[in-house]
């Protein structure tokens with residue numbers, strides 16, 4: 001396209017290229033979900049359908065963006081890990097964040113009735129987003145551990161809090177009862193007062209959700225009694241411990257460099273429309 005006298009305005013655009021060779025994490029977080037969850041009657045402290053809807057939105061992001069290798073979600077937030085070799089949009093933060101946020105938000109609205117057939121969506125759920133680069137696998141794992149520890153601490157507190165309120169305490173009384181208590185004290189309270197073993201609470205509430213492409217053996221054919229298998233990746237949603245080494249050792253391919261395979265290719269996109277050359 002020919003240069004125009006207006007071309008100089010491009011000089012006002014700031015460079016927001018994310019550091020090369022680092023893990024990019026894009027975290028989306030529901031905007032004012034305290035209100036959104038009240039308006040739509042979410043169960044307290046955890047609404048299973050709301051969490052399952054979040055997981056479906058994360059799957060939609062993972063399906064669409066081949067550079068996303070791992071997702072972790074809790075409450076109204078989801079973190080998306082992009083491989084360190086990602087060159088999508090030349091790693092421009094604004095483009096990557098807006099892509100993930102819009103995909104996630106649009107999916108939330110599109111899939112709402114699937115999870116809340118009886119509840120009309122009163123207004124669009126919106127999400128903010130941020131991108132942070134982590135220079136090493138170990139710091140990336142610390143980031144994910146931080147989110148999962150947060151999930152655990154909040155869930156334990158909220159479970160106690162709403163049980164106390166449900167048993168007749170005011171919210172202020174429940175807050176006072178729990179102020180400064182350790183995890184052990186909260187576990188004992190749940191067990192002794194409400195006969196709840198914290199470890200029996202569904203793992204999706206205690207651990208949050210992970211979404212990734214799981215490599216699984218798949219039988220291709222049986223030839224002369226011999227079973228021929230090949231590795232195929234399937235998108236799965238699980239509720240595993242991602243703080244300790246076990247998960248990462250068993251699934252080392254997730255963060256391995258150059259692990260891109262056929263199943264991880266995004267669907268081909270239509271070519272970018274060309275602007276008519278008559279425009280300035």
Ligand code: GTP
Nearest residue numbers: 030031032033034037042043044045046047075076
């Ligand atoms: P901003 O993110 O700053 O816009 O505020 P926010 O209101 O979304 O609060 P924040 O992200 O810190 O916390 C999420 C809030 O969403 C929680 O405090 C809850 O009020 C609500 N929430 C998320 N998941 C659930 C759920 O499963 N059940 C219920 N009842 N509420 C939920």
Ligand code: MG
Nearest residue numbers: 029030031033
């Ligand atoms: Mg929020």
